[in-house]
Amino acid sequence: MKRLPILCLLLWLCALFYVGIYLFVSGFLLVRLEVNRTSACDDVLQPGGQQRDFCGAKPRFKRTLLLIVDALKIDFARYDPANKTPRPYENKLPVLEETTSLRPTHSRLYPFRADPPTTTMQRIKGFTTGSLPTFIDVGNNFASSAILEDNIIHQFGQIGKRLVFMGDDTWESLFPKKFQRSLPFPSFNVKDLHTVDNGILQHLYSTMVGDDWDVLVAHFLGVDHCGHRFGPDHPAMGQKLTQMDGVIRAVMERLQNDTLLVVMGDHGMTDTGDHGGDSQKETDAALFLYSPTPLFPGPPSQSEPEVVPQTDLVPTLALLLGAPIPYSNVGQVLLPLFPEAQVQGAVAGLSQLEALWVNVKQVNRFLETYSSMARDIPPESLAALQAHFSRLSSAYLASSPASSPASRQELVESMQAYLTAVRETCRATWARFNPHKMAAGLVILALACLLCFMVSQASGALGAGGRGLLTVPVATAAAVAAAAAAGQAFTRGSVELTWCVAPAVLVSELVMLRGVRRWVGAKVEAKHWSGSAHLLLPPLLVAGLRCASLLSDSYVIAEGRVVTFLLLSLGLYVPVRLHWDGHLLPPPHDPQKPPAGLLPPPPPPAMVRRESYVLLGCLGLLVGGAYLSLSFHACREEQGACTPSPFLSPLARMQDSRLKNLHYGLSLGALALWTHLLRRWLRHYGNLNASGGAVLAARWALPLAAVGLGLNWAVSGTPEGSFRNLAELIGAAQVALPRALYALLGLAAALLWADPLTVFLKTRGPAPGRGSRALATAAPPPLPRYRASTGISPHAELQHLIPQIYQRMRRSLEDSEQQLAAGREVDTRPAVEAYGLGTVYSAPLLLLCGLLGLGLLLLHPEGMAVSFLLLLLEMAALLHIHASAISLAGLQGVHSGDFSVPWTPLVLWALASSQFFHATGHLPTFSSIQWGAAFVGFPGGHSGTLLPATLVALNTFSSHILFAVACPLLLFWPLVCEVRGGAGGGGAAGQEEGEDAVMEMRLRENPQQFSSALLQLATRYLTVLGVQVLASVCAAAVLRRHLMVWKVFTPKLMFETCGFLVSSVFLLVGVGLVLRTDLAVGRWFRRLLHADASR
Template identity: 45%
Template structure:
């Protein structure tokens, strides 16, 4: 049956794929011919099949208000049981299977592109953001780290824990960025040559002097810091003995306080007094631990002296007061000098000389029970920066001095190289403290020799026992860690555990029979050291090394995905574009790639990493695509096709791309984005004017100009577009008032309006603000309702419309009541407390529930159309022909066509007359023209209310502005777009770019910043004032929804960019513009009064509609994709930058999560439009069936 229609057509250019036919209404007819008539086509002409299957258009009987436009699609049955030619004046509105396939493939394709990006982000992240689980276990005095007796004289001594203390006090001088060679003397390279004079060499003379005079009292080591060599990470390492990474999972993002066991905590819990002076980073890391502290601001890198002079003011008095057990002085001058001038600057020499004097002063004041430690936390590069893992950055000086003899051996020729964290267990045991639980450093055995006893045996025993304690502690940590996390390699772990048990057994055996076993002791020491070094190496492997390969691979994958978006967004609108093969090939190749990779990995015996597998699948599915593109280019495509983005938009995108590479611009993005957006808007207005779309041509006196103006009709007058632009600028400026300052700019003041109303004092102002917030809510509600009424979607009896009419006000009421309770909870009288508490739990949940049910209703019945009346069934008519079968010759056609036309005219006329005389007989459906955007706007409003609830009250004003400015932007953009009626439809690049910019701008104006301390944690307690107990996903969801609300809203609302120009059609002048000479048949029509088709134009061309949706999604993904790509590139290129962990890495994380949220939102938005489309189709079908009956 009807093979000619349903089979795949040969020529894709002339046939829209995906037309099908509702066969059931055409009973008995085996061959059909489509005929489309009506005023929709030029001059009531009928078009029909002529040889090839050529469809001119597609229509349905829908009479918009006023019954002025009918489009009839009729079917001519040319082979059937009845008369040769039977005319079915049917409403042809089946949902063909192929159209559904197109939709599914569009959605799947978008999901696939999203997957490509996710795979790239995951791969990059796994190489860049090293993660580690933080354990909160603590070592304690009473609990030895392992079985066995506590060694060597610790029994019974007061103040001794795992081991007797050698020193009761320590002075720790931390000189930031004291590179190892800063402590080196000036020396000549060869004999006879003059010494190399560098500003930083030989300035710490005093160290060298001590080393020469008292070789048994002092040592200089070259300590190796682990990357990331940033101060905060180094401080964590120097106190916990672990390898901090950028994200230590489990840590509290709201503060930087160290949760792991550390030296300072151990000191405090042992009742020792810790005095600190210097860099105020310590204040965040160890809140409230110091018995006395002098903090100085560390942020201003250009200030060389404030911190150091502040320390010097307090250092010696404190030392003399002896009210301390550990004195920490953190000097920043050297580091700041490096950042400001670099190491090769005379200023550095001065700074180092100052440090030398400080050390000299300290050594002179030291008492016998005190150990002096001078350490640099990291080095610096030739330019004075640090953060990365180059040799110069990780080598730091470590100097130990004790007034009593400490080292039995003589000074080594070259300073020994020790890992930096080895200081932690060493200091702990020397001070008689338990080693911090998470330490993986190794004690510096040299310091545990027994100097008084010249016998090598006792020294070795002491060293072995210290090492054994250390090894026991490390083994205990490994055991606990591997039980909690899986990121350590199992095999290596087993090997190390075996090594440890063997060494431990040897050690225990030696303890039983200590005599004459010096060689055996040395073996045990070596074994224990091997174990400890093995553990460290394993941990470094998994925690502390950037994987450049993965970073590059991830960035390349993201770049390729961006390129793919660009490519396909162009292909989609080209003729001959098929949807189905689009998806199947990459899927197949991707699966193949993943399987091959998994096979290879299992063959080599490695555990398959899901990140790598995903990346392989992505690469596998990308390759055929890129290959196809490459092959396509070789032959025909012009180079201009490579860059379809128009110049100004490209410039803006480039500026945005470049801005991610400057830490200043990332910090100032909150101000830079509105600036860019404003420039973009003015550019749009200027462009409209330049192209003559703003002003009617009669204003411009040059006659030639009229001609150019006629190519694009001025749908809006000049003041209108200018007003839109200025209104947008005003909205953006007002939204900018709600800004939150990044902590890097101390001069900036955050807006006081971001705090919740509850924190306000002063009843009057609070009440006024409360009124303003509720006013904003009501205004939002009224605006949405007015908009719906404007397009008369509010009259439909559909449940979703009813929800908008009654549910939304309820939601507003609930929100307002909740705010009232939340802002005035403290003032409630005591007997109402319980009620207030209960209401503040119930109200937010009720609003969220209402919104969810509203969305469900919308999904269930998305068509908000008012059907006024239905007619009886249309009659089929028989066209009498002198021949049988299909019209074969020109003469037959000439005979048949006028007959058909006459019949149809009679049909129309008769129907109209009947309508007038006998009452409603025709179907009148209202608001079909805005059916898609009505659903979108409703969904966005429903989505916005719960998100609004998660923010502070006054942000509701920003949400109002958000809706207003996106409305204005859509109007402005629509002013520049002329609709090409039969398609293909496109969304211009400037629209998508402006939309993405606005999403970023709203992110900032809702009081967010891309740094972890700025996250609005209070959002987790909306509706859950008592907290969440142990569940973590719900608070994470709430906080995430708060943070990425703007990303979500704008992504879901993205299809509006496509729909709005059609919507604006109704506002323009009634004259419709005809393309000149586009078809041979078409003529310029006299002006007719007719209702615009609006969004039904999209429905009329489903192929183009689907293509446009896909294109829109890809363009949006491209614009977002280059942002995340820029972030990734910036983070990897600038991984040695001072600000990498403070600015670039958080920005990357926020941008990545924002991308994921946006892509999901985009997917949902497009899916919603498709759902509406499907519902409209089924609605039409029901209408047809109702008519047939």
């Protein structure tokens, strides 16, 4: 058995996937660190240097009215009198054109360019913080969506403005408790065009007339929803825009002199009414500024900007209303709104130069803070910006009000250039998808999937002698990486690691693919290929459907049910297919057929029937488990009529004490059953007799951990305030118990790893025969018969010895049974017993699963114990279905006899792992992450981030972990179950005796086939998982303009990729444990031989 090559190959394949995922994600998800500092009145940088109370000065405007019309595209706002046949969305807002032409000093209309992603929440963040929000703004508010970064709403509140809000309820979640008065309306239903708008209109005018506000934000959603529902080119859009026209007119009539009106769209829309991407149709919204007092020095001039970036609103509004510019702003003030020179005194507020200077200093301060926190801004551009700033600074301080207008103008332009440069640098860093990285990641992922598939198909050939398969690609990868690095250093002077890794991995994948194909060509005939392609079809179809379902937001939202549906379909397909092939029922008795000597004798009908019943019973268990698991689901916010499972709430939160006791009892029962079933299985196969580390873990750690877990639930479930005198004890127990459990389980796992053998060898000496099958014994032999073969080479003897031990053991078992049943004489044949040798590989794996399951259950709410029990039962059902299908095929003489695991059980396995991801109360959304897991055993919180992150990850991906670790069981289970056929077959048992019942020792007899089957299993599972990740990645890449991309697809992508990482790591753990066991078994046999030879 080749251990190291298998592990290396799997590691290399996983690494390929990781590189692909990393490349795509780094091109798709833009990360920015949040700077959690706020500007204050006294740190606003004064022009000239003399101290003046910035906030105390009289601002230019006392009040402002922010009228946000969602998705108000610039095309909607323009008016073209020459257009005689306007489309539904054209010429519907004449008020803007009328005002700008009649009162040019009072108003302006600008195109207002948003930054991608053009989704409403990101945009609100953008035009309130003045920054460029990315998908992940890493801050300390991962759990809630509130904006903690400094923003203009916060600044207005700080200087005492009274804020009133009405409209889209996104604001309420982004700025909780920031508004004095808030009238949020639900924004979720895209079909609803009027609720939000009519709600606003009911209150807007009455509020405006009143005097209890300084800043009023009204966010209309009708236009956006109309776009999503009908598209812009629809009469409904015309009606909606006409309504908005009326609103703007009415608002303008009621405006007072000290008020600034801002009408703006947060983003545009495409011709189909969608937004989210970066095309000009989506980014270009409208910005309309108006005030009853003159706002601008004159009519529009040449020097005015053609397009206003969205970030520029923040500093402009802040300075116009006398607030400090928010700390993280990267926008620049809108110059036309400020007077060129300080002529009118205090009324006009800051002059252009002063406003720019305040802005420049604030931006520079932010840049310094940010670059000290994060390294993602390139150092060379940072240095250039710093140099520019110091030049500006000295030039500004040298200038005086008396200096010539030309030099002032030059300074203004220089400052503007600086601000634009900062903005562009930040945008290049944060706000752009990197299509090259995305494409490279996609290609690498797709090739990795293909490679995994090819390796799994060719694993037989590879197992036979795939030497050198890995060395060439690795060497090529290193060479290409070095060449790419050198090339980059030569041409650009700097080396970017990503672009070294990407070509290296790509080339090595291609090289490896060629290598695998050569192996396939050499060893596998074309016939085999076509045959396997045919067998592949229905599981492939189901896997394809699963992947296709990741491309639609509705299916992702309903994923839990979709996966269960597919699981049931594929599960039902197994017996249907077997029946179609005629394997499910015993072949009809054919009296005409002569008893042919050529054909193998037909299998006994009783055996076939029994296997069929096992298969159908397990299918029933699978179906029942899957159906019951539906009641453990949590609810997404998109699912309207859905109540989350009552099992999801922790016991401590339950009020009704009877219900609480019921839940606790149910959980305890499930926990006890979990432990009991595992121990029973181990005992049944004789794995509990030895005295090694693994058996110690099974005997003591497993039940002890279960008891501890039950106690822990009882402690954490006690209601606050009861048992006053025990409060301290309870508090201590809440810390100590989980930690003790972590330690116990960790110790057990370590023991298991150190000594995974669960074999008990009974060499000599009579022992009292007990009733238990596994403890059956036989009379003392003078010499075991296998001594006869000692003369041959040790290797051959090993080959010979294993079946011998098995035969003996079986015979002794049967003897004792017969003896018990009929009271016959004790057979005095020599016997060696090795209890638990038949399940030597699967026992530690199963034990590890059990221990891991208890540990993961500790991180879940108590009610999930039932779901975990269902998981175990369903796992067993899947394994039995697989084993029965194999043995039914084998009974009819169709099974090829190698150990390879077909695709169907593997696809089922992968589906079940996603199914239980949902059935343990998880969802692919950030809001549904069970943060409570981080505080199990650490009620006081953590100092670092690694430990809580690990705990939360373990909690979230517990189903992935369990199924990945248990995956090699699919290989062993048909062998484990094979003994039943021999033992229970009545008359047929005699024929098979001794030959077939070697269970997992078959694998040791064929180390070649063992290694290739293990490799095939792992690569096939990796393929199934990898294709799912690929589909999710494709969904994110293709649908990056979709309305739901940030709400559904991106979280799904992140959960899918994280799930893949966790699954692959634990798959490696499982395979590693198998290999470790194999090593230990090899040593054990060698020791046995030595002991025997020396005797």
